[in-house]
Amino acid sequence: MALEDSKAAFLRIPWAAALLNRPNVICRVPGSRQSKQSLEDSLFAEILKTSRTINSCIAFYAKPLDSDGNITEVSTLMTIGDGMNGHPNILHGGIVASIIDEAMGILQSINHERDHMTKVGKGFAHGESPPQAFGSFTATLNIKYLKPVHTPDSLLVTARYTKREGRKEWIHAEVKQHHSHGEDDYAPSGSAVDSGGNSASDSAVILLSPAISNGPAAEHSIQVDRAVFGMAGSREPTVGSASGKKAGFCEGEDDFRFDSADGLACEGEATSEQLRPQLMSSVDTYMSCSVVLLVQDRAMRLPDRPFVEGCVMPSVLKAALSFHPCSRRCFQGEMQCHCDALRSVTFADAQRQDSALGPMGAALLRDFWDQAGAARWRAQGRAKLLTCITKACRVICRPSTHLLQLSTFASQYKEFHSIAFVMPTAARDIPQGNGHSDSLARTVSNSFGTLDLSTSPTATFHSPLSSYGGHQKPSTKQLKPFQTQDVKVLLLENVNKTGQDILRKQGYRVEALKSALPDDQLIEKIRDVHVIGIRSKTQLRANILKHAKNLIVIGCFCIGTNQVDLQYAAQNGICVFNSPFSNSRSVAELMIGEIITLARQLGDRNNELHNGVWNKVSAGCWEVRGKTLGIVGYGHVGSQLSVMAEAMGMKVIFYDVVNLMSMGVASPVHTLEELLRQADFVTLHVPEIPETMNMISTAQFDQMKQGAYLLNASRGSVVDIPALIKTMQAGKLAGAALDVYPNEPGGNGEHFTNKLNDFTEDLRKLKNILLTPHIGGSTEEAQSAIGAEVADSLVKYVNLGTTSGAVNMPEVTLRSLTMDEPNHVRVIYIHKNVPGVLRRVNEILGDHNVDKQMTDSRGDVAYLMADISSVNVSEIKDLYQSLEDLGSRIRTRVLY
Numbered sequence: 015m016a017l018e019d020s021k022a023a024f025l026r027i028p029w030a031a032a033l034l035n036r037p038n039v040i041c042r043v044p045g046s047r048q049s050k051q052s053l054e055d056s057l058f059a060e061i062l063k064t065s066r067t068i069n070s071c072i073a074f075y076a077k078p079l080d081s082d083g084n085i086t087e088v089s090t091l092m093t094i095g096d097g098m099n100g101h102p103n104i105l106h107g108g109i110v111a112s113i114i115d116e117a118m119g120i121l122q123s124i125n126h127e128r129d130h131m132t133k134v135g136k137g138f139a140h141g142e143s144p145p146q147a148f149g150s151f152t153a154t155l156n157i158k159y160l161k162p163v164h165t166p167d168s169l170l171v172t173a174r175y176t177k178r179e180g181r182k183e184w185i186h187a188e189v190k191q192h193h194s195h196g197e198d199d200y201a202p203s204g205s206a207v208d209s210g211g212n213s214a215s216d217s218a219v220i221l222l223s224p225a226i227s228n229g230p231a232a233e234h235s236i237q238v239d240r241a242v243f244g245m246a247g248s249r250e251p252t253v254g255s256a257s258g259k260k261a262g263f264c265e266g267e268d269d270f271r272f273d274s275a276d277g278l279a280c281e282g283e284a285t286s287e288q289l290r291p292q293l294m295s296s297v298d299t300y301m302s303c304s305v306v307l308l309v310q311d312r313a314m315r316l317p318d319r320p321f322v323e324g325c326v327m328p329s330v331l332k333a334a335l336s337f338h339p340c341s342r343r344c345f346q347g348e349m350q351c352h353c354d355a356l357r358s359v360t361f362a363d364a365q366r367q368d369s370a371l372g373p374m375g376a377a378l379l380r381d382f383w384d385q386a387g388a389a390r391w392r393a394q395g396r397a398k399l400l401t402c403i404t405k406a407c408r409v410i411c412r413p414s415t416h417l418l419q420l421s422t423f424a425s426q427y428k429e430f431h432s433i434a435f436v437m438p439t440a441a442r443d444i445p446q447g448n449g450h451s452d453s454l455a456r457t458v459s460n461s462f463g464t465l466d467l468s469t470s471p472t473a474t475f476h477s478p479l480s481s482y483g484g485h486q487k488p489s490t491k492q493l494k495p496f497q498t499q500d501v502k503v504l505l506l507e508n509v510n511k512t513g514q515d516i517l518r519k520q521g522y523r524v525e526a527l528k529s530a531l532p533d534d535q536l537i538e539k540i541r542d543v544h545v546i547g548i549r550s551k552t553q554l555r556a557n558i559l560k561h562a563k564n565l566i567v568i569g570c571f572c573i574g575t576n577q578v579d580l581q582y583a584a585q586n587g588i589c590v591f592n593s594p595f596s597n598s599r600s601v602a603e604l605m606i607g608e609i610i611t612l613a614r615q616l617g618d619r620n621n622e623l624h625n626g627v628w629n630k631v632s633a634g635c636w637e638v639r640g641k642t643l644g645i646v647g648y649g650h651v652g653s654q655l656s657v658m659a660e661a662m663g664m665k666v667i668f669y670d671v672v673n674l675m676s677m678g679v680a681s682p683v684h685t686l687e688e689l690l691r692q693a694d695f696v697t698l699h700v701p702e703i704p705e706t707m708n709m710i711s712t713a714q715f716d717q718m719k720q721g722a723y724l725l726n727a728s729r730g731s732v733v734d735i736p737a738l739i740k741t742m743q744a745g746k747l748a749g750a751a752l753d754v755y756p757n758e759p760g761g762n763g764e765h766f767t768n769k770l771n772d773f774t775e776d777l778r779k780l781k782n783i784l785l786t787p788h789i790g791g792s793t794e795e796a797q798s799a800i801g802a803e804v805a806d807s808l809v810k811y812v813n814l815g816t817t818s819g820a821v822n823m824p825e826v827t828l829r830s831l832t833m834d835e836p837n838h839v840r841v842i843y844i845h846k847n848v849p850g851v852l853r854r855v856n857e858i859l860g861d862h863n864v865d866k867q868m869t870d871s872r873g874d875v876a877y878l879m880a881d882i883s884s885v886n887v888s889e890i891k892d893l894y895q896s897l898e899d900l901g902s903r904i905r906t907r908v909l910y
């Protein structure tokens with residue numbers, strides 16, 4: 015695009031022109047992130063330099079004018095330029111995510127400069143703003159965005175962003191595309207469903223707005239042509255407006271407002287019955303919109319409002335969905351999406367909701383919310399939010415690349431408290447089993463079909479939902495990195511057979527050993543394997559990993575990942591997976607057993623009788639009913655334990671560094687000391703991190719009650735065991751249970767001596783102390799579930815390059831390629847997260863047709879995945895080599 019054309023393109027847009035002419039407007043361009051005073055020069059020069067839309071996204075904002083340096087005005091991202099496939103004005107789905115990400119960077123930059131200007135204003139600083147340390151901002155920036163206007167031949171992205179405590183707190187992003195172009199669009203013209211890259215649409219509007227109520231009344235200006243939005247959970251009144259031809263816009267339970275002539279308007283507390291007619295009247299809008307994405311704010315934070323906690327827009331949505339053609343799927347999606355929030359919904363709540371759903375929805379809900387179902391969902395309640403989002407999008411919106419992109423994008427913003435509800439509405443996107451092959455199906459591997467819904471939320475997403483046409487024949491193309499029999503897998507520490515079988519079924523060469531290996535043997539073995547599976551004993555530090563030249567992925571068949579140098583692995587392109595909660599229940603149950611065992615001194619009585627000694631005593635033996643259990647670390651294990659302990663009549667208090675919702679009537683306390691002073695039993699369920707090293711030592715024992723008990727099933731480093739021994743010898747504690755130790759043997763045998771840890775003999779001599787060999791997670795159920803979950807992650811990573819659930823890499827996923835795409839290859843490029851890489855990569859990929867692309871970063875490592883078409887096998891080598899030659903390269907993989 016010539017400079018003049020580019021300029022003209024911007025100036026044709028009235029609001030852009032108005033902006034450009036404002037004296038106090040600053041323009042930023044990606045990459046440079048520098049303030050540019052000479053607006054036009056920088057703006058157009060930058061556009062000229064780039065050939066990809068992603069690089070011609072521009073942010074404007076108005077310089078602060080008031081003395082406080084507040085930026086209260088505009089931040090708008092606009093992009094005009096070449097689309098991915100040479101179509102001007104068409105934005106590749108994957109690029110949308112990149113642009114939004116870029117927007118985040120830009121807005122961070124604005125924030126930074128705002129701080130600097132404030133300092134300048136106060137005389138604390140002068141000159142240009144210094145280099146920025148992203149991620150360290152503490153101020154909250156409210157940026158109102160321009161009212162998006164219809165800008166033909168352009169794509170408009172607006173983004174809102176605030177930051178608090180250095181974390182991305184919320185983002186509102188809106189993406190509009192106008193006009194459908196293109197011979198090679200895969201989606202039907204006029205549909206927003208982007209089946210692979212390049213369709214544009216006249217109705218795709220995607221709104222994410224999870225924390226709209228976090229501050230004083232926020233403003234929305236939303237122009238929609240055909241879309242329905244919903245938000246729930248707003249506490250503070252939110253001013254909303256929508257305009258457009260046909261639009262529905264609903265806000266939280268308690269503040270529905272709508273200013274559109276054609277739209278849906280609700281005031282105050284609206285019931286589903288009240289809403290139904292209004293929804294019916296906007297049914298055209300509803301049915302024709304392509305995407306409805308609803309995000310609930312703070313679902314888990316509103317304990318006084320269980321109704322809200324259970325559902326996104328319960329009344330609105332359920333009424334709406336009950337007449338929507340996709341409702342069955344939607345309901346299922348909603349259930350899945352809301353496993354996180356559901357835990358606080360009582361069965362009675364669920365039943366009450368049934369009445370609003372119509373017969374089909376009610377039946378479905380009952381399925382999910384029977385007593386067992388409720389327990390199951392609650393058990394899974396700690397499922398990571400982002401996993402939910404990703405999975406929900408994948409299951410429900412698999413035809414929509416946009417949403418897949420967004421799901422990953424959303425996953426960056428950990429502050430999303432609850433779940434996106436996503437609904438594709440174009441019926442043709444979801445074949446109804448009419449023999450038409452579902453070229454978009456996501457069956458990635460045979461191994462996933464065997465998983466059952468109940469063990470892990472992950473599994474639910476591996477198993478196609480029945481309503482999703484599991485009977486349809488997927489024509490998914492199995493990508494292969496290389497001959498699968500060449501994929502070498504080393505499994506250590508007796509990884510469960512379920513996991514082994516999944517890997518073997520893929521044709522991988524699997525060697526499974528029962529125990530961990532000493533370092534020298536490990537180094538030898540790890541040299542040529544592509545995949546390694548370990549449990550908690552195998553230490554994979556840099557000194558070992560540096561020998562693993564072929565290693566692409568590590569599977570921790572356990573929860574803890576402290577045994578792996580995650581950063582080193584990421585920086586060397588090695589992805590790490592674990593199983594976040596499949597053994598949590600087993601650990602919690604062990605704790606229950608131990609609490610009673612300690613209270614009744616069962617360990618000692620049992621030993622005595624084994625030695626022939628009858629010793630019937632009641633002194634110092636207690637019921638646990640009414641006693642206080644103090645849980646340190648209220649995560650997956652801690653919260654499970656909380657529920658069970660209350661069922662035994664214990665009073666539960668907990669301490670966690672994160673503000674978490676209580677289970678049952680458990681109460682959070684503000685400090686560890688507070689917990690230690692109150693608790694009769696103290697259990698530790700924190701990860702091994704620097705902050706938790708020896709977190710229970712002499713000072714903490716001093717704070718504990720006389721005659722209290724300590725239980726540790728987290729990591730051996732968390733308790734100062736010599737100090738524990740002294741405390742017990744002094745008679746301060748009545749008992750203790752340890753499942754974990756600073757040093758643990760790699761295999762079974764007579765290892766529990768002072769050679770292992772020099773305090774072992776003293777420990778063994780103590781009275782009423784339960785010593786177990788790290789068996790918290792050692793149950794058949796847990797090991798089998800972990801085996802399946804981690805093996806599946808490994809297969810998906812090896813075969814498809816998807817990183818969902820990775821603990822050290824950004825989570826990136828793309829739908830599978832299909833048999834209709836024989837000349838497609840998938841390029842995976844793990845690279846250093848530095849400016850300019852995407853441009854160079856896209857230059858290389860740009861010789862081919864880039865079908866879809868997604869990229870994301872985590873710390874200083876970024877992960878890019880792209881499917882490109884029309885590639886001859888003979889070209890792959892060159893492609894690979896060109897990417898390898900880039901300075902930013904960490905690892906390149908090409909799957910075909």
Ligand SMILES: NC(=O)C1=CN([C@@H]2O[C@H](COP(=O)(O)OP(=O)(O)OC[C@H]3O[C@@H](n4cnc5c(N)ncnc54)[C@H](O)[C@@H]3O)[C@@H](O)[C@H]2O)C=CC1
Pocket residue numbers: 573574594595597598601646647648649650651652669670671672699700701702705706727728729753754788789790791792
């Ligand atoms: N004994 C065994 O066989 C098993 C041991 N584990 C260990 O238990 C640990 C906990 O497991 P999950 O509950 O699944 O982990 P989780 O990650 O779900 O929960 C850990 C909780 O600890 C909190 N936390 C972190 N630092 C803290 C601090 N300084 N003070 C208070 N709270 C803090 C976190 O905010 C989080 O809520 C794991 O990291 C693992 O090391 C896990 C499974 C089996």
Ligand SMILES: O=C(O)C(=O)COP(=O)(O)O
Pocket residue numbers: 549550551571572573574575597788789790791792
């Ligand atoms: O899952 C964990 O973190 C555990 O501590 C259990 O480890 P394991 O698989 O029994 O070696």
